Amino acid sequence: MSGGDSRLQSNVIIGVFHQVLSLLINMVSKYAVRTYLGVEYLGLQTVFGNFCDIFTFAFMGIGTAMMYSLYRPLALGKRKEQAEIYQYYRRIYRILTVAVMSIGSAAVFLVLVVVHADIRVMEITGTYFLYLGSVLIYNRLFLEYYYIMADQKRYICCLVMSTVDGAALVFQVFVLKTAYNYSLFLLCVLVKNIITYFILHSYIKRRYSHLLQEEEMPGTAEQKEIRKNVKDLIIYRAGNVLVNSTDSIVISDLLSTATAGCYSNYMFVSMGIQSMISSFFDSILAKIGHSVSLDGRDKQYSDFLKLSAVNIMVNGITVIGFYWLVQDFISLWMGAEVLLDMKVPAIVALNLYLTGIRQTTAAYRQSAGLFQKVGYIVLGKGLLNLVLSYILGAVYGLMGILTATAVSSVITLYFYEPYMVYRYFGKSWKPEAVYQIVSGGLTYVILRIVGIPLQAMPAHSWFWLCIKGMLCLLLSLACFFLFGAVLSKIIKKLGEKQL
Template identity: 30%
Template sequence: MSESRTKNTARNITFGTLNQVVTLLLNFINRTIFIKILGPEYLGINGLFSDILMMLSLADLGFGTAMIYSFYKPLAENDNKKVAALIKFYRKVYSIIASCVFVIGLTLVPFLRYIVNLESPIAYLEVYYLLFLSNTVISYLFVYKASIISADQKNYLISKYQMKVNFYRTVFQSLILLLTRNYLLYLFIQVIATFINNIIISRLADKLYPYLINSRQKLDRNEKKHIFENMKSIFIYKISGVLLTGTDNILISMMIGTIWVGIYSNYILVLTAINSLINIIYSSVTASIGNVIVTEKPKKLFEIFKSMQTVSLVISCFVTVCLYMLINDLINIWLGPDYILDDLILISIIFNFYLGSVIHPIWSYREATGLFVQTKYIMLFAAILNIFLSVLMGKYLGLAGIIFASSISRLVTYFWYEPNLLFRVYFEEKAKKYYIPLVINLLITILLIVVLKVLFNFFTIDTWYKFFIKIIIVCLITLITVIMVYRRTSGFKMVLT
């Protein structure tokens, strides 16, 4: 705790970004080999099983967020006994969770054939699913130790080791596909890599916090009760989040076809990689926010939020414009025209991405302040609405309808409710100070897309050389415009200082 919040945040962002860039490059290589050898059918199964296992992650009952949140205060106060007691408690909890996930996962095996929708059946489908399940169960074994490192603003250490494990995992998986074309071995390597990563992080935590080893500290009944109360609220958030983001591939598979899950997953790979880079910034400062909340007043909290929102708006505008203008060209050159989605689907994907991007500062404060307690039911309503709209709109608009349903569900529920609550309770300010910059940013983003689309309407991008030229032009025009718009804002000046 002797290191400053600023120093730890900078480290987290630096190492986290490096980790994600390396992971992105490796994933592109891995995905290219995967598609060329196994085809879109297996790619669809990969995406579908990932979403099914995301649904199973509900079994952790929201303990992940509650766990990190509970570490903030004792870490800030150097209360080692309390930290040790929390770790011991969470170790027992996650042993139970891992068992529950495994048992629930097994009960889904007989229903896999009804969820997978392919023209030709794939052999060993159940075996592939069981390896996915094993990978998820293993990921729970030492998660409580990774959480204390994150809460202590030292996530950069986790990033360093994850980068190494991901490198070797991707190399071995690619070699396996090239030499044997065996999907079973490919998945087996994933399970081994997850296990090794967890062992490394566990030993790192033991080294950083030696007082955790063989600790006999215990939480009293009131402390456990408080954690469970937070957990109940987060559990509703957990269900809502999974139903909002984790059901799309299942619905796409059942309503449209599993092969479309594979085609859609190529776009999601790009968006996930970019989101991961963006998330590094916010996850790196969330622990710092948690520390600030313990020690600072509402005015200071609001000042930090303003700078975060400015960063968010700059990033959201820049990335959204670049994604819309470049992603179809990337897919075309990388995989071919058969893997390109039409304009309506692309708009639905990009709009959904934009909404998720601009609300990041709100989410960071939600995690750090415990806002999930007050907003749990609005999230649940959003999730239920999303499923209803996905089925309805998917029937008439297909893939685009399912994705648009997520955007509409967000907009009419927590997208406006959470900022109102945060500003009233924690900042003691009016929420219009949040919404006005947001509307302006959306208009700038749309204007830039229209102008650039007209500019490049008569150009065909069919080589990597032309694609890189387009990247430079699009990025420069967008970046210069965004800087010109935001250079005089108080948030932008605060970031520079």
């Protein structure tokens, strides 16, 4: 096995392990907050998280731009160019940290307006600043994280973060169980993020010492290109944040913070599934980026079609599993009293599907550097979602807020992003049209078929939930293999006509 293939295998395996462990850690953490402090604190934590996502979205955008800038220098072994790019992004991160700290601090007044809970104002204020500080430290370590990831060594970051997160969880639960204090809980999170940052920074200093020895910056043309990519990706991330991180704020504002806490359980499961799938794509993102830098378009397009076929099955199985299992899971995890109407998992499953089915096109869009072609559309999608959430939420309540996300997604980015990637390949959009129509219909049909035995099978314990989950997985796999063979042939034939 070559070095690149070995790193890819490590990235995928350890990346998935890290994601599973992170989900388990967050499960225990949320359960501890719910048990020892109550559902209002769960909602408060969700609102804090959404506000901080809004203020720190630029960190993620800069990280993606940094990876794109590094693919070619890393692939060609240009150490001086790597160091110049790293130092330039380091300067950007410092400026951004100060800006986010200032804006985030001023936003405490908005937090106090939105939160409707029986919690003292001083406690809300103090815990918000602790939460903001921990998020700033966490996002600051992305400078090291994205460089290591661009070098196809994401597994290093995953091992470090898994170890520190696991150890920190013990202290977090102990603090909640003995002190019933949310401030001490968040202090543990802050210390955990500081430790993770110093470990990754030490690894960079030891393994990539040439990055810190170079003080020169990229040339004027390169800096201009970097700033352009950063701007486009920040706009893109801003739109994503307005879609993914405002629902709980709107729910807390229009309904109650407790309702936002109940809804956060569904989003936790949904985001967990998305992060599992994203972990796989993140693990191969650098590989795709290096392929974009070195391989021809025909080779890239062939790999793209294969990955798209796999994504249909993976996305379909996760959406079906979420829809039929999430109510039982939350009931066993948090208690039946925090369950919401069955319409909620239905619309969350739809949003999960709309996001997951575009994973392949999103991966190639990022790796090919097509930032400027989609950023403003995503921002428009986010603004539309925010406006529709308040309008529909005021009329239809919770379901109106959730429906706004699906509507804004379908009428903006859902069809444009694949079209843009196919234009990059110089191919017709026909295979993607077939892909979207057939995969959506196939997923819905299999969801209904799988639901026939699952609806008659209640899960009153974790054991029976596991049995139900295994049955759901096996039935979904069988159906996708049965029906998916036809779909794969259709996509392959359409793709071969264009190669």
